Amino acid sequence: MNFTSLVSISLGAILIQNFIFSQFLGICPFMGVSKKMDTALGMGIAVTFVMGIASVVCWLVNTWLLVPLGLTYMQTVAYILVIAALVQFVEMFLKKSIPSLYQALGIYLPLITTNCAVLGVVLLNTQNNYNFLESVVYGITGGLGFLVAILLFASVRERLDVTGDAPKSFEGFPIALMSAGLLALAFMGFSGLKVF
Amino acid sequence: MNVKKQLREGLLTNNPVLVQLLGMCSTMAISTTLFNGIGMGISVIIILTCSNIVISLLRRLIPGQIRIACYIVVIAAFVTIVDLVLQAYLPSLSESLGVFIPLIVVNCIILGRAEAFASKHGVAESALDGIFQGLGYTLVLLILSIFRELFGNGTFGGGILGPDGAGIRIIPEGYPALLLILPVGGFLTCGCLIALMQYLLRKQAEKKGAEKE
DSSP states (O other), rough: OOOOHHHHHHHHIIITTTTTTTOOOOOHHHHHHSHHHHHHHHHHHHHHHHHHHHHHHHHHHHIIHHHTOOOGGGGHHHHHHHHHHHHHHHHHHHHOOHHHHHHHHHHHHHHGGGGGHHHHHHHHHHHTTHHHHHHHHHHHHHHHHHHHHHHHHHHHHHHHHHHHHOOOHHHHHHHHHHHHHHHHHHHHGGGGOOOO | OOOHHHIIIIIIITTTTTTOOOOHHHHHHHTTSHHHHHHHHHHHHHHHHHHHHHHTTTTSSGGGGGGGHHHHHHHHHHHHHHHHHHHOOEEEEHHHHHTGGGGGGOOOHHHHHIIIIIIOOOOOHHHHHHHHHHHHHHHHHHHHHHHHHHHHEEEEESSSSSSSGGGGGOTTOOOSSGGGHHHHHHHHHHHHHHHHHHHHHEEEHHHHHHHOO
């Protein structure tokens, strides 16, 4: 196992190829759940968790079930079913054993099913032919990248609401998109970063 | 059934991207060339119409509690069909859209219309809704991709027109603002377009208010 390749995958997923700012995956929850710092934190953690587990399960399903049976054309359907089942399972588990976290995540938990970052990460794992360890690392660090992005953006947005002197047509969603664009510009600075 | 009203809603007053703010990921990600915009738009129209028809047909059979899972399976089936057809007949388009074709499964427009419209209306209306909402999405993609390609890359019609499908060069090389093709440009142009839409809708509402007085 090559350690440097894992480091470069993680750095890539968190900074250089950030899921939000350079791959446009998971914009809907990123825009929807970033109005307050604490909900953003909860959402980020939940997404990281689901992305990690989904990478593991989908890798297993793909390698041991779909490829040997020659069913790779069913990948998209199989993956989305795995993710939907997984989210349901995580929800039941949290409800039973960690009710405080379950309360905090509330409605955002079931919404993760339709988060394209989760389906995106498992599809990219397959597309890039990552092995088991690489898939897991990519899943978790991709989730961490999402967490970093949504936290940064939520802190910007909290201030944006306080000042509230945007032009009238830009109020609400457009000004949020513009600030996300400026954050993406900042993240472009990482694109010069090369690992080994 | 009111075809005109549905068309107007899909294209303008209830546009899926500009007003309902759905499906932002794919809108910003792939609107870099005209070819991508058209390809993605047509794929979404086909999938949205087919899934709306099937879901509308099944709306009395699907139990309420597991309806979202059922919708996703129907949508995923049509996405797989479109994905395989594109891979077979238009490999270049399939390559440049990449992971965003299978990701149509989780495009909020399709699930959103299934939940908000197809599950409550008849087959014909749902089919029309699929076509018009899809057209609204395509319209936004076309505006964004033409703008971003022209000012970010200096060409028009990349992927289909011009020598080697590289597009017709309008702005000489070295002058275009590369920024617009990059992800940053996606956020900025999309933000401006939504702001323009909000401006127009507000003006219209003011005009209506003035007429009433």
